[in-house]
Amino acid sequence: xxxxxxxxxxxxxxxxxxxxxxxxxxxxxxxxxxxxxxxxxxxxxxxxxxxxxxxxxxxxxxxxxxxxxxxxxxxxxxxxxxxxxxxxxxxxxxxxxxxxxx
Amino acid sequence: xxxxxxxxxxxxxxxxxxxxxxxxxxxxxxxxxxxxxxxxxxxxxxxxxxxxxxxxxxxxxxxxxxxxxxxxxxxxxxxxxxxxxxxxxxxxxxxxxxxxxxxxxxxxxxxxxxxxxxxxxxxxxxxxxxxxxxxxxxxxxxxxxxxxxxxxxxxxxxxxxxxxxxxxxxxxxxxxxxxxxxxxxxxxxxxxxxxxxxxxxxxxxxxxxxxxxxxxxxxxxxxxxxxxx
Numbered sequence: 575x576x577x578x579x580x581x582x583x584x585x586x587x588x589x590x591x592x593x594x595x596x597x598x599x600x601x602x603x604x605x606x607x608x609x610x611x612x613x614x615x616x617x618x619x620x621x622x623x624x625x626x627x628x629x630x631x632x633x634x635x636x637x638x639x640x641x642x643x644x645x646x647x648x649x650x651x652x653x654x655x656x657x658x659x660x661x662x663x664x665x666x667x668x669x670x671x672x673x674x675x676x
Numbered sequence: 677x678x679x680x681x682x683x684x685x686x687x688x689x690x691x692x693x694x695x696x697x698x699x700x701x702x703x704x705x706x707x708x709x710x711x712x713x714x715x716x717x718x719x720x721x722x723x724x725x726x727x728x729x730x731x732x733x734x735x736x737x738x739x740x741x742x743x744x745x746x747x748x749x750x751x752x753x754x755x756x757x758x759x760x761x762x763x764x765x766x767x768x769x770x771x772x773x774x775x776x777x778x779x780x781x782x783x784x785x786x787x788x789x790x791x792x793x794x795x796x797x798x799x800x801x802x803x804x805x806x807x808x809x810x811x812x813x814x815x816x817x818x819x820x821x822x823x824x825x826x827x828x829x830x831x832x833x834x835x836x837x838x839x840x841x842x843x844x845x846x847x848x849x850x851x852x853x854x855x856x857x858x859x860x861x862x863x864x865x866x867x868x869x870x871x872x873x874x875x876x877x878x879x880x881x882x883x884x885x886x887x888x889x890x891x892x893x894x895x896x897x898x899x900x901x902x903x904x905x
Contacts, residue, residue, distance in 0.1 A: 613895035663843060
């Protein structure tokens with residue numbers, strides 16, 4: 575049963591990724607739709623970041639003592655200054671580990 | 677540029693992101709074994725589903741004895757954002773053969789998309805750009821399989837102080853900050869972030885998709901005021 579469940583989830587995931595590329599959707603999309611594409615990665619990845627920072631815990635806001643939030647702010651500053659993936663991840667992670675152990 | 681050079685560029689641009697992906701794969705592997713999956717099930721799920729966040733949700737729900745229907749729906753909902761990725765790739769990939777489109781659809785995940793869409797947008801006149809997505813996608817695939825293997829191997833031996841899950845939002849921060857180049861892109865981030873907080877606090881289903889759509893609409897509505905920042 576577990577195997578069927580895994581295969582079904584894999585099939586659904588593939589369909590989600592493939593349907594637009596299958597040709598069902600016309601390539602002559604309206605300009606406004608094409609224009610919206612540049613916002614998709616930002617609009618979808620931001621909520622995932624918000625979720626992973628545990629700002630909402632049990633339907634309540636968790637801000638003041640949220641070390642992940644502070645470390646994320648440091649990472650944002652690092653990314654703005656250096657625009658470097660490795661520096662952003664490593665300094666953000668190091669900040670979090672240091673604050674967690676103080 | 678030749679095909680293999682574009683492919684190599686995709687590989688090289690994808691590599692730094694593996695700093696975030698690798699620990700994520702290890703976490704998944706550890707959790708999969710803890711949830712009761714066999715070595716083979718845990719390992720092959722990474723090839724069959726190939727979607728990090730949804731795989732972690734899968735094993736979390738499985739370990740809580742959640743009904744299978746809920747697990748399938750959750751995996752679909754988490755991966756539904758890939759529909760938006762795929763839509764935005766149509767204009768670059770729609771002339772390729774079916775086998776190419778099938779292969780690239782399979783490889784179309786968060787990190788591969790984030791790296792390759794920037795290349796596609798900036799060089800839209802190039803007809804062999806799909807080799808870039810092939811390079812970034814294969815790099816991610818290989819890294820995901822190896823890290824899963826490590827996680828499955830490690831089992832419960834991971835040190836507790838390492839909150840490796842925190843690397844995921846850091847990776848996404850490193851991806852999106854350089855993409856904020858105008859007022860409308862900034863408004864997209866702020867509006868999708870705020871609505872995500874509101875929808876999640878209200879426990880609304882599909883809040884990731886709803887807040888994403890809000891961000892896209894806010895970005896489009898504010899594009900008339902665009903001025904580079």
